[in-house]
Amino acid sequence: MSLHTLNPAMKACTIIGLVFVLAFLFDPVTPFVFTGFTIALTLIFGRFRKRVYLLYLSAFTLFAFGMLWTTIAFADEPARPGETIRLAGFLFPKEDLLMALALSFRVMAFAALSLLFVFTTNMVHFILSLIQQLKLPPKLAYGLMAGYRFLPMMKEEFDQIRAAHRIRGVTESKSVKGRFKQLKRYSIPLLAGAVRKAERTAAAMESKGFTGERSRTFYRPMKISTKDWGFPLLMFTVLGALIVLSIQLDYFQWYNGQF
Amino acid sequence: MKTAVQLENLTLTYEENEKTVLTDITLSIQNEQDTLILGPSGSGKSSLVQCINGLYPEDLDFITTLTSIKKTRSLTLIVIEHRLEGWLELLKHVVVLHSDGGILTQGPLKEVLNNQARAIHNQGIRLPYAVQYSIDEGSPPPYPFTLEELTQRDIEVPSGVRHPNRRGKPLLELSDVQWKAILQDLTLSLYEEEWIAVVGANGSGKSSLSKIMAGITKPDRGTVTWKGTSMKKWKADDLRSQVGYVFQNPEHQFVTDEVFEEIAFSLRQRGTPELEICRQVEHLLSLCRLDGLDKHHPYQLSQGQKRRLSVATMIVENQSLLLLDEPTFGQDAVSTQQLMALLEKRFQQGTTLFMITHDMELVHHYATRVIVLEQGRIAYDGLPEHLWKHNRLSDWHIEPPLPVQLDRLLIERSCLHVPSYS
Numbered sequence: 001m002s003l004h005t006l007n008p009a010m011k012a013c014t015i016i017g018l019v020f021v022l023a024f025l026f027d028p029v030t031p032f033v034f035t036g037f038t039i040a041l042t043l044i045f046g047r048f049r050k051r052v053y054l055l056y057l058s059a060f061t062l063f064a065f066g067m068l069w070t071t072i073a074f075a076d077e078p079a080r081p082g083e084t085i086r087l088a089g090f091l092f093p094k095e096d097l098l099m100a101l102a103l104s105f106r107v108m109a110f111a112a113l114s115l116l117f118v119f120t121t122n123m124v125h126f127i128l129s130l131i132q133q134l135k136l137p138p139k140l141a142y143g144l145m146a147g148y149r150f151l152p153m154m155k156e157e158f159d160q161i162r163a164a165h166r167i168r169g170v171t172e173s174k175s176v177k178g179r180f181k182q183l184k185r186y187s188i189p190l191l192a193g194a195v196r197k198a199e200r201t202a203a204a205m206e207s208k209g210f211t212g213e214r215s216r217t218f219y220r221p222m223k224i225s226t227k228d229w230g231f232p233l234l235m236f237t238v239l240g241a242l243i244v245l246s247i248q249l250d251y252f253q254w255y256n257g258q259f
Numbered sequence: 260m261k262t263a264v265q266l267e268n269l270t271l272t273y274e275e276n277e278k279t280v281l282t283d284i285t286l287s288i289q290n291e292q293d294t295l296i297l298g299p300s301g302s303g304k305s306s307l308v309q310c311i312n313g314l315y316p317e318d319l320d321f322i323t324t325l326t327s328i329k330k331t332r333s334l335t336l337i338v339i340e341h342r343l344e345g346w347l348e349l350l351k352h353v354v355v356l357h358s359d360g361g362i363l364t365q366g367p368l369k370e371v372l373n374n375q376a377r378a379i380h381n382q383g384i385r386l387p388y389a390v391q392y393s394i395d396e397g398s399p400p401p402y403p404f405t406l407e408e409l410t411q412r413d414i415e416v417p418s419g420v421r422h423p424n425r426r427g428k429p430l431l432e433l434s435d436v437q438w439k440a441i442l443q444d445l446t447l448s449l450y451e452e453e454w455i456a457v458v459g460a461n462g463s464g465k466s467s468l469s470k471i472m473a474g475i476t477k478p479d480r481g482t483v484t485w486k487g488t489s490m491k492k493w494k495a496d497d498l499r500s501q502v503g504y505v506f507q508n509p510e511h512q513f514v515t516d517e518v519f520e521e522i523a524f525s526l527r528q529r530g531t532p533e534l535e536i537c538r539q540v541e542h543l544l545s546l547c548r549l550d551g552l553d554k555h556h557p558y559q560l561s562q563g564q565k566r567r568l569s570v571a572t573m574i575v576e577n578q579s580l581l582l583l584d585e586p587t588f589g590q591d592a593v594s595t596q597q598l599m600a601l602l603e604k605r606f607q608q609g610t611t612l613f614m615i616t617h618d619m620e621l622v623h624h625y626a627t628r629v630i631v632l633e634q635g636r637i638a639y640d641g642l643p644e645h646l647w648k649h650n651r652l653s654d655w656h657i658e659p660p661l662p663v664q665l666d667r668l669l670i671e672r673s674c675l676h677v678p679s680y681s
Contacts, residue, residue, distance in 0.1 A: 164504075
């Protein structure tokens with residue numbers, strides 16, 4: 001099994017569903033174990049540069065840790081101040097700590113799920129799948145796809161314009177007002193270029209018979225096979241099992257307005 | 260029986276591999292001799308068929324490909340083109356529009372060219388070289404359409420009006436310059452009073468080289484010196500007043516809302532008195548044939564005018580070196596001619612020009628020196644007339660300019676037809 005070959009729309013829907021369920025849980029253990037499971041799954045069944053993945057993950061970890069800290073530091077008055085946990089030489093109220101951990105691991109679980117999607121999905125396949133499975137209008141979807149392709153070109157053009165202006169002797173401004181004017185000066189040639197490119201692309205698409213109608217054929221048909229159902233089945237089973245376990249062991253907690 | 264396919268000593272290598280895919284293959288297949296090609300996988304069966312099919316090597320001409328498609332399929336072609344060489348055999352009918360958008364003339368292509376060549380020429384449309392040559396010679400129609408037809412007539416060898424090969428003091432010197440994987444070990448000097456043309460395939464590093472010369476990008480390794488002083492030691496403003504760079508897209512360089520202000524921009528920055536600015540801008544406007552357009556927005560100009568305006572902004576401070584990135588790209592005959600006349604004037608006044616181009620006609624007419632780049636290295640650096648005789652010309656995808664081709668055909672003919680009256 002490879003995460004890359006899964007139907008992208010199916011993958012996206014599964015992840016949205018999982019996020020939805022996770023948002024209603026409020027114990028720290030379930031999201032923690034699920035995060036670990038998701039990361040392991042991504043690393044085992046995904047093909048990408050692991051270093052980049054870990055870099056992104058560490059950014060989210062930092063964010064989650066920040067969240068942990070602020071939640072504890074700015075917590076409400078604890079209901080049962082007697083119950084405390086000693087950690088790294090500090091004494092924390094137990095319920096505050098648990099709540100902070102629950103929030104941070106929830107962030108981590110969301111991050112792990114999003115990264116699973118981002119690192120194992122081809123953008124073009126995803127959009128094609130959105131059209132074919134989720135009935136996104138082709139007009140919108142192909143527009144998105146063309147725009148996605150233009151992004152690196154825009155960056156290149158921006159660099160060109162900057163160099164061109166510098167050689168004209170335009171000095172780069174440091175003040176806020178100057179920067180704003182500068183942005184305006186760059187944006188006009190950029191927009192002019194973008195409009196022209198968009199027009200040409202539109203003409204090329206139309207001349208090749210693109211009408212935006214839904215009843216079209218696809219060079220790359222995206223299908224949902226039985227194997228694709230395996231992913232949501234696996235993910236929801238694991239999450240379900242974790243929830244059942246938490247109920248059994250009596251640490252389960254619904255989210256009902258805490259924090 | 261007629262031979263359908265004839266291969267002789269065919270060897271094929273793909274760029275990324277060192278191993279040859281096909282080695283020294285000689286075979287012939289007769290007409291209607293249906294043939295089976297057998298071989299283990301990876302032995303090059305598909306590559307062989309693709310060679311036979313004309314897909315490899317890739318430098319097959321676009322027009323040839325279209326011609327062969329037309330032979331097998333019923334197909335109507337509608338072509339928009341400036342340069343007619345090569346199309347004349349394939350296309351049969353022509354519609355000529357005049358500058359106001361109406362139809363100037365239409366009819367069978369050769370007939371129209373014979374009868375209306377002058378009218379077409381007056382619209383600023385480029386005629387086939389052979390036709391233009393005959394008109395300039397004053398010969399009456401019917402005109403020859405190809406160089407071969409032209410050589411059948413009694414004509415004189417064209418004399419190229421070329422600049423003398425002068426060379427002043429060194430201006431810009433690059434030594435061992437390397438930038439990313441694009442430029443490798445470049446050592447090169449530009450001198451005063453040179454008109455240098457840079458040619459080479461797309462991606463060979465022409466633009467990157469020119470940007471390093473203008474100080475826009477810094478090389479990863481190696482040194483660039485301008486007038487004997489390292490580029491790093493020059494202040495950006497001082498360098499800018501001596502080196503001009505005309506970008507591929509003129510719009511990228513416009514920084515104001517008015518043609519007049521556009522030219523005046525760098526003068527104002529130097530604090531030039533208003534009266535002097537007016538005088539200089541007026542002078543440049545007329546030099547670049549932009550008179551009366553001073554109140555227009557730069558974006559409202561035509562492509563040719565935009566290009567001339569971008570050149571004007573770059574010569575206003577009398578820069579001693581002007582770098583141009585494909586200045587004639589996408590321009591018709593008239594605006595090309597106007598631009599080249601403008602550059603010619605600057606050249607006469609002592610500006611060194613460094614021009615990236617794909618147009619060998621321009622190289623032939625104007626350049627005093629030509630540099631061929633191949634994969635980030637200098638493959639040739641010397642006189643244009645020596646370049647046309649270089650044996651690697653086809654590797655660089657360079658076709659000699661038409662006057663040179665004509666010259667060669669004439670020489671060949673005079674060798675073949677030895678006068679018999681001696």
